[in-house]
Amino acid sequence: MRVRFAPAPTGFLHVGGTRTALFNWLFARHHGATFVLRIEDTDRDRSREEWVDGIQATLRWLGLDWDEGPYRQGDRIPQYLDAADRLIASGDAYESWLTEAELDAEREAAKAHGGVPRFYERSTAVGRGDAGDERTRSLWFRTPTTGTAEFDDVVRGRVTVPWDTIADFMIVRSSGQPVFYLANAVDDAEMNITHVIRGEDLLDSTHRVLALRAALGHPGAPTYAHLPLLVGHDRAKLSKRHGAVAVEDFRDAGYLPEALVNYLSLLGFPAPAAGSEVRPLAEIIADFDLARVNHSAAFFDHDKLDWMNGEYLRALPVPELVERAGDWCRAAAARGDGATAAVDPSSPEFAALLAVAQKRLVTLAEVPAFLAHHFCDESSFAIADESWDVLAATERVDEVLDTVIAHLETCEWTVEAISLQPVIVALGLKPRAVMGALYAAVEGRHSGLPLFDAIHALGRERTLGRLRAARARLG
C-alpha cells in the first residue's frame, strides 16, 4: 500500500495540513505502507522554494518521516502535458482560445439558465480569433452532461453527484502550466498511490480527478478517505486569519512536537476507549483505523493543546527537560528574544530551578519568565508594581522582613534550613498571610517558583540584598 501527503508550497505548513500529514503517516506506519511526500507546485507564481524547505523541516520536527520523495510536480511537467495531449486526441478535452472575459460571460449565461458552464461550443466557434487578438490557449476537460459521478469514500460512504452539475474545468493554463486536477490524477496513477487521505475540502474535486484518470486509461482507482476539516472559532476552515496556525509558530511558542502530534491525533478520531488521551505514539499508531475517522469538523482547541503540552512537559525526566528547555532558550535568544538572552541554560541553577518549575510549565516559552529573577543583574532587579502592592498591604510586613533577614543571615544554606514557616509562626502569623510579600521581595512577583528553592539558588548575599532593599523601601 502507498499513501502520499501532497502539500502546495504556497505557505507554511499549518495545523490542518499537518493533521492530514499525520493521518497519512499513521496509516502508513500502522499498515507498513509507503509514505510518499509530493510537492504540488504546479502554480509557479504562488509556490516558493522557502516553503518547500519549510514544510520538510516542519515535518521532520514533528517526526513525520517520509519513505519516498519529495517528488516535485514542477519536475514532471512533460508527463502532465503529454497526458493533456492524449486527452485532446481522444476528444475528452479541448483547447480554448477564449479570453477570461468571454469565459466569465459563459459562466454568467450558464448561471442564468440554472446550469453549469460548458465552453466547448463557444471555443470551437471562436477558434483562435482574428489576427491581432491577444488570445491565449488553455486546455479544458469536457465533463459528461448526463449520468452521475460517484465513488466510495472510506469515511463518507458513497458520494454521488449528477454530472450536469459539474462544469468543464481547466487542465492546462494559458501559461502552459498544468492544473492541479491533471497533475494529481497523473501522479496518483503513476506513483501507484493506493489510498488518498486528505481534507474534506477536496471531496468534490475527486469526481473530476477520477474522470481524468479514467479518460487517461489508468485502470482502477485509489481508495479515498476524506478527513473532516479543522475549523476555527467561527467554524470556518482553519486558515491564517485564525491566528497562530503555522506549525513552526507552535515550535517557537514552546510546544513539544510529541504533544502536538498527540493532540492532533485526537481531532477527528475517537479517543481511546479506556485509559488516557495522553499516550505513546506507538499506541496511537497501533490504534489507527481509517474506518473509524469521524465525519464532522473539529475545532482546534488551544486550551486543550496547552493542557496536553503541560502533561508532556511534566512527564519529561528532568535532565531531558533541562536539555530541551535549554535548546528552546538558545533558539529564542538567537531569534533576538532579549528576555531569554540573560538566561544561562548551562548553569547548574538553570537545572535546579527548572526542576521546581516543571509542574508549573505549560510551554517552554514560560521558562524565561520563571527564571528571570535569578538570571538578572541585581541592579536591574525590580518588583512588579502589583506585587509591590501586595507586599505593602501585608500585615506587619516590616516586622516579617526583619525577622526573615535575621534568619537568613545565620541559617545553614540548605533548602530545608531556609524554610521560613517556623520564623513566621513564631511571630504569631500564618504563613499564607505573608508569603506573597516574601515572594515579591525575592522573585519580583508575588507568585512564582517555590520560594525556598529560589532563595537557595539565589545565594545568601543576593537574597539578603533584595530583602533589605524591600525593607528600606518600606521606610
Added chain:
RNA sequence: GCCCCCAUCGUCCAGCGGCCUAGGACACCGCCCUUUCAAGGCGGCGACGGGGGUUCGAAUCCCCUUGGGGGUGCCA
C-alpha cells in the same frame, strides 16, 4: 443560485435499537492538599437542533426541516 458533506455537553470524543436517570477528556466552578502559583485528589455545572415516521422500545434506522461547513477559480 446550484451541487456535495456534516449535525451528542462551550470544545474534542464515547454511544452504532433496550446496559443512557447519555459516559470520558479540556475548559469553567467549589472543596481538599499546600510556601504563593501550579501540579495532584475529590465533587459540581453542562448536550442528543426541530418535526414526522419505523419499532414493544430510539441519541442510535428512514424522511422532511433547520442550522453549519465545503465546492462551484488560469488556488490546491
